[in-house]
Amino acid sequence: MSTTAVTSPIDEVKTTPWAGGRSPFSVEYGKMMMWFFLLSDAFTFSSLLIAYGALRFSATAWPAADKIFQSVPGLIEHGAPLVFVGIMTFILIVSSVTMVLGVEAGHRGARKEVAGWLIVTVIFGFMFLGCQALEWNHLFHEGFGWGKIPHDLKEFFSENVTPSATYTQQFANLFFTITGFHGFHVFTGLIINIVILINVLAGTYDRRGTYGMVEKVGLYWHFVDLVWVFVFTFFYLV
Amino acid sequence: MSDIKHTELHEEHAEHDTMTRKKIWQVFFVLLGITAIEFLIALVMVPKGIISINIANPVYIVLTLAKAFYIVAYFMHLKFEKVGLMYSILVPTLFIIGLILVLTNESHHWVDLR
Numbered sequence: 110m111s112t113t114a115v116t117s118p119i120d121e122v123k124t125t126p127w128a129g130g131r132s133p134f135s136v137e138y139g140k141m142m143m144w145f146f147l148l149s150d151a152f153t154f155s156s157l158l159i160a161y162g163a164l165r166f167s168a169t170a171w172p173a174a175d176k177i178f179q180s181v182p183g184l185i186e187h188g189a190p191l192v193f194v195g196i197m198t199f200i201l202i203v204s205s206v207t208m209v210l211g212v213e214a215g216h217r218g219a220r221k222e223v224a225g226w227l228i229v230t231v232i233f234g235f236m237f238l239g240c241q242a243l244e245w246n247h248l249f250h251e252g253f254g255w256g257k258i259p260h261d262l263k264e265f266f267s268e269n270v271t272p273s274a275t276y277t278q279q280f281a282n283l284f285f286t287i288t289g290f291h292g293f294h295v296f297t298g299l300i301i302n303i304v305i306l307i308n309v310l311a312g313t314y315d316r317r318g319t320y321g322m323v324e325k326v327g328l329y330w331h332f333v334d335l336v337w338v339f340v341f342t343f344f345y346l347v
Numbered sequence: 348m349s350d351i352k353h354t355e356l357h358e359e360h361a362e363h364d365t366m367t368r369k370k371i372w373q374v375f376f377v378l379l380g381i382t383a384i385e386f387l388i389a390l391v392m393v394p395k396g397i398i399s400i401n402i403a404n405p406v407y408i409v410l411t412l413a414k415a416f417y418i419v420a421y422f423m424h425l426k427f428e429k430v431g432l433m434y435s436i437l438v439p440t441l442f443i444i445g446l447i448l449v450l451t452n453e454s455h456h457w458v459d460l461r
Contacts, residue, residue, distance in 0.1 A: 126431075134432035144436055155443045163450040167457035175389075195386055202382070206375045209422045213368060324424075331423045335415055342411040346389050347404050 143325045147332045150294075154336050157290065158343050161283045170273040172265040172280050174345050177253075182243040194345050197240045198337065204233035205334040212327045215320025220309060223323060227306040230330065234299045241292050245285070253281040284344060291336055298333050301326050365427050374421045381410050 126133040134141060165171050175190035182193065211226030252259030258281055259265070262272035305326050314320045385407055392398040398406075420426035425433050 126429075134429045134435075136428065136432060141432065144432065148436055148439055151440065152443065155446065159443075159446050159450050162447070163454040163457070165454075166451070167454035167461065169458070169461050191386065191389060195382075198382060199379075202375070202378055205418065205422055206371060209366075209371050210368065213366060213371065328423055331418055334422075335418050338411055338414050338418070342385075342407050346385060346407045 137321055139325050140321065140328070143328050147328060150332065151336075154287075154290070154339070157283075157287050158339060161287065161343060162347075164279055164283070168273070168276045168279070170266065170270050170276050172262075172272075172277050173267045173270075176265045176267070177248075178244075178345060180247055182247040191345055193240065193244060194341060197237055197244075198341050200233050200237045200240065201334050201337050204230045204237065205331055207233065208327045208330045212320070212324050215314070215323040218315070218320070220312065220315055223314075223320060224306060224309045227302060227309060227323070231299060231302050231306065234295060234302065234330075238292060238295055238299070241288065241295075245288075248281075248284075253284075255282055255285055257281070287340060287344070291333070291340055294333050294336065298326075298330050301329065366421065366424065370421070374417050377417055378414055381414050385410050 123129075126135075132138065132141065178194060179188060179190040180186050180193065181189050181196075185192070207226050207229045211223050211230060214222035214226060248254075256278070258274060258277045262274065262277055265277065266272045305322055308314060309320075309323065314322060388398060388403050388406060393400055393403050425436065
């Protein structure tokens with residue numbers, strides 16, 4: 110047999126991205142799946158928020174955000190519109206930054222630094238949840254809830270708008286549902302972050318040779334921040 | 348098998364070198380700046396009548412989309428991934444844009460039915 114036989118094209122081993130044997134996007138399986146899960150979750154949150162938008166802009170009256178959200182629970186009772194939600198947004202954005210700093214430290218294999226940044230991220234996450242709980246508690250005290258609205262609605266509508274019980278109830282139901290669903294995501298994100306933090310401290314990822322797990326939960330955490338940015342815009346600003 | 352995994356990791360490391368600590372803080376300040384502008388519009392410009400609410404609303408949405416772009420591209424690293432992954436994620440979100448347009452249209456019709 111000739112030793113310089115040319116292999117026919119059908120017998121050549123292909124190494125193009127989609128030829129098999131490796132991830133076509135050059136990402137590990139878990140990361141790709143996390144991205145697709147986040148895409149599906151984006152659809153869920155978008156459906157909820159778009160439903161809110163459709164109901165709100167087809168309503169003949171709608172409570173004014175800066176009339177409902179004008180307190181800092183525990184500190185200021187009235188007259189501070191959007192201050193508290195501003196603090197909450199800031200907390201979550203900072204926690205996103207600390208998360209990405211942790212991921213960056215993971216690329217350098219700096220175990221203690223990763224742990225440090227993850228701890229800060231978790232603390233900020235709990236602060237956000239605490240703030241959300243305070244906000245909910247404040248609204249419950251004012252009389253809002255699933256299926257409940259305050260007696261006197263005048264103070265929650267702009268001056269020249271006739272208050273409406275129906276639309277106030279729709280607002281309350283949607284507010285608690287959407288922020289509750291988001292808060293649930295923050296909570297599960299925190300649980301996951303804590304589990305990963307424990308693994309970081311235990312040296313699991315040093316043994317494995319990669320901090321990819323930190324990156325994957327980082328993606329989830331950024332998604333949570335991203336959703337909040339949209340919730341904040343649609344409930345408090347628009 | 349282990350060769351493939353090592354190559355993947357090496358490729359990932361090479362791509363990730365593009366997001367330095369300095370860049371991370373820069374993106375943070377961009378996000379902070381955009382949020383500050385949104386608050387400025389909401390708390391100062393709209394109440395004082397400098398900008399009408401009908402102009403402010405689309406401005407909020409544009410600014411929020413800008414924030415979303417920065418978070419997804421830099422913090423979630425999508426800008427530095429293989430372009431195929433980027434399209435796999437971003438193209439389906441066009442459905443969301445579609446839903447927004449459809450329901451905005453519907454809600455204008457519902458107003459007349461109220």
